[in-house]
Every structure is written in structure tokens, then in C-alpha cells.
Amino acid sequence: MPELPEVETVVRLIRPGLEGRTIRGAQVLWKRTLGGLAPSRFAERVIGARVVRVWRRAKFVVADLERDGGRAGALLGHLRMTGRMHVEPAGWDAGPYERLRLELDNRRCFHFIDVRKFGRLTWVADAERALAGLGPEPLGDAFSAAWLAGALRARRGRLKPLLLDQTFVAGLGNIYVDEALHRSGLHPLRAARSVRSAEAERLHEEIRATLTAAIARNGSSFDTFYRTPEGQPGEYQAEFRVYARDGQPCSTCATEIERIVVGQRGTHYCPRCQPRRPAAQARSPRLPLRRPRASSKRS
């Protein structure tokens, strides 16, 4: 399902078809795609505007608009489960699941297609503000190993639901969380606060490595749904180590991959590589019989 690597792939593929184009017409085929904005108002905001930049933030696709040389808000899109975006020559048949169409000034059209209708594409006055609640970008500078270690320590919850929380870190979804946790040797139900610095460092490394490798392969195409905008499947699914591999041998240790449900999500992990409890740590002999108390000094 589209996560950060798939959205990045979409952005790279539609960018050349959209940047510099002026929108000439708008057809909304499924009103709720606009997320509450009236179709007439959407059309009014968008028609006559020029797309100046197409970019990605977490799993959102953003297209900045200008009008008469001044800023004119942005198109803000989210593919959710089954959304797709295409820029094609006029007359191209987008099929029965087309939800929104924009006519461009070069006899081409932008199409938003979405079987399950969960996806959204709307107009916002201020994209930065609309996205302000998101956590750091996992491939960005703000997402450092030190930040991750500290942020995990400060939370009560379990590891996987936290990594799926877009306000904690923005862009990971079910597939890449399972993959990154396996590569890090961390159990999805580990208490976030129990993750030690060295483990957080490994997790940070593996999250980035997983996402980077997936982007390089144009994302993952799973079941019949996700395709790149060119209709090509991504190729990263061939690299899955645990996702949807329950019952199959772990690529590292040959133990059977298990599937459990965590936070309503199918969760795949290797019981051997990802032990529930932290690996026993060589700790210094407990010389003081009592645990040292917190300093009596107030912070």
C-alpha cells in the first residue's frame, strides 16, 4: 500500500508532467475525494492556477500553485490504500475508478484514480500548515539516531504502533515498519522505552536503508493494486524479508515467520531474530546491593 517509497515514486513520475502547467479544467467524479471542500470552490481555486513545484512530505503529494505570479495555495493529495496518479494525453481512458481529473494547458490530463475511495486530493491555502502536525521525515536530517533514541525512551507505547504514528515519524506504513524491525532485530511489541541506544541506532540505520532500497526499486507492488504511474509494478516486494511471508522461512535464520495482529494491523516477524525481550545484556556486577537512588537534587 503506498508508503513513503511508493509516494516518492509517484511524485518523481508525475512531476515532469505537472510542473509549469496551468490547470484549465477540473472534474470531480467522487465528491468525497475533496475531503469536504465543495467541488465548485475547488474548481474556482484551481482553474487558472499554474503548478510550480511538485513535492512529497511523508505520504502526501503536494503541488504548489501560483496565480498572476503570486502564491495560490496547493493541491494536497494522499493515496491511502489504492490511490494512483497519472498524467496522460487527453482522451486516455482512466477506467471506472477515476475520482478526479484536471485538464492541463498542453492537451494532457492529470487523473486521480482510486478503487477504494479512501484517497484524497484537495486544495489547501497553506500546505505547510496543513502538514504541520507530522513527525520528522525519516530520510531527513531531523530524524537522527540520537533523536530516535530519546524519542523512544520518552514514550510508553509499543514499538510498532509508535512507528506507524505519523505524528511520531512520518512516512512509514505497515510494510516498511515490519521490514525495518526485522532488519533491526526488534520485536514489534517491544516497549518503546526499553529500546537501548545501540538498538535505536540500528533501527534508525535500518529504517533509512529499507526506505532507500525501496525507492531505488520504485517501491513495492502488492496484490493487484499498487502500480507506478506508468503502470509498472515496483520491484521491492521481491526483497521482503517478513512482510506477507508468514509460514515461510526467515531469510536470516530459517525460522518460520509468524503473523500476529498489532494495533489492528497484520504484523510479520521472525520469533528468533526478533525476540520479545531484549537480548540479555552483559551488565556489570551489581555491586551496590541497592539500586542507586535518583539524585536528591532537583533536576
Add this chain to the structure above:
DNA sequence: ATCCTATCCTGGCTGC
């Protein structure tokens, strides 16, 4: 604060 459930949706799969 965190967890849990329901909601939004449809195609595809399972089991009869």
C-alpha cells in the same frame, strides 16, 4: 497518554 473500535470502501479470496 495510550489503546481499542468503528468508519470509510471495494475487489478478491475462502468456504460452502
Add this chain to the structure above:
DNA sequence: TGCAGCCAGGATAGGA
């Protein structure tokens, strides 16, 4: 072969 029922799942809202 037909069909009912269940499932997947990103994000969010509301309740415990």
C-alpha cells in the same frame, strides 16, 4: 458456478 461473508488497511474520530 454462484454467492455470502470476511478481509485488507491509512488515517481519523470517539470512547474507555
